[in-house]
Amino acid sequence: MSSQNIAITxxxxxxxxxxxxxxxxxxxxxxxxxxxLAFDSHLNLVISDTIESRITKKSWANLKKNNSAGATSGxxxxxxxDKRNLGLIILRGDQIISLSIESSPVVPVSSRVSGAKGxxxxxxxxxxxxxxxxxxxxx
Numbered sequence: 001m002s003s004q005n006i007a008i009t010x011x012x013x014x015x016x017x018x019x020x021x022x023x024x025x026x027x028x029x030x031x032x033x034x035x036x037l038a039f040d041s042h043l044n045l046v047i048s049d050t051i052e053s054r055i056t057k058k059s060w061a062n063l064k065k066n067n068s069a070g071a072t073s074g075x076x077x078x079x080x081x082d083k084r085n086l087g088l089i090i091l092r093g094d095q096i097i098s099l100s101i102e103s104s105p106v107v108p109v110s111s112r113v114s115g116a117k118g119x120x121x122x123x124x125x126x127x128x129x130x131x132x133x134x135x136x137x138x139x
Contacts, residue, residue, distance in 0.1 A: 008101060014039050021102040022047070026095045030054045033102055034089070043093030050086040055079060 017036055024032045024045070034050035055063075059080040 017101065019105040021104075021106070023098075023100045023102050024091060024096055025098040026091075027097055028054075028095070032086075032089070032091060034086075035105075037088075040093075043096060045091045045093070045096070046088070047091060048088045050089050051083060052086050053081045053083045056082050 018038070020036055022034065022036050024034075024047075026032070031053045032047060032050050033053075034047035036045060037048050038046040063079065
């Protein structure tokens with residue numbers, strides 16, 4: 001896609017995965033898919049455009065019941081995933097079980113953050129703020 005694609009090996013660092021689309025599985029069986037923006041030494045993650053998916057309680061109970069009864073047919077059809085868009089989140093590092101890469105960055109950073117200056121102008125106020133308060137006083 002872009003020049004930012006890297007070969008994912010055992011030597012790949014987390015800092016190389018910034019702006020990659022990642023999938024995270026947490027200890028409560030929730031799955032988050034989003035774009036990695038930042039992380040720290042505790043593996044706390046800042047993720048944007050996040051989608052959370054989880055198995056509903058009813059579906060989870062049916063899976064347990066079918067598993068204990070020894071039924072193997074139709075269990076994958078009975079699983080109901082509840083999905084919702086969360087947007088920008090901070091995910092605590094001690095909740096994370098697994099982290100995997102979904103896709104490489106969609107848009108290179110250089111094209112999103114351009115060095116072009118805007119056309120805006122700055123002008124001083126005609127009357128300073130400190131003087132404006134005094135002018136509004138009624139004698």
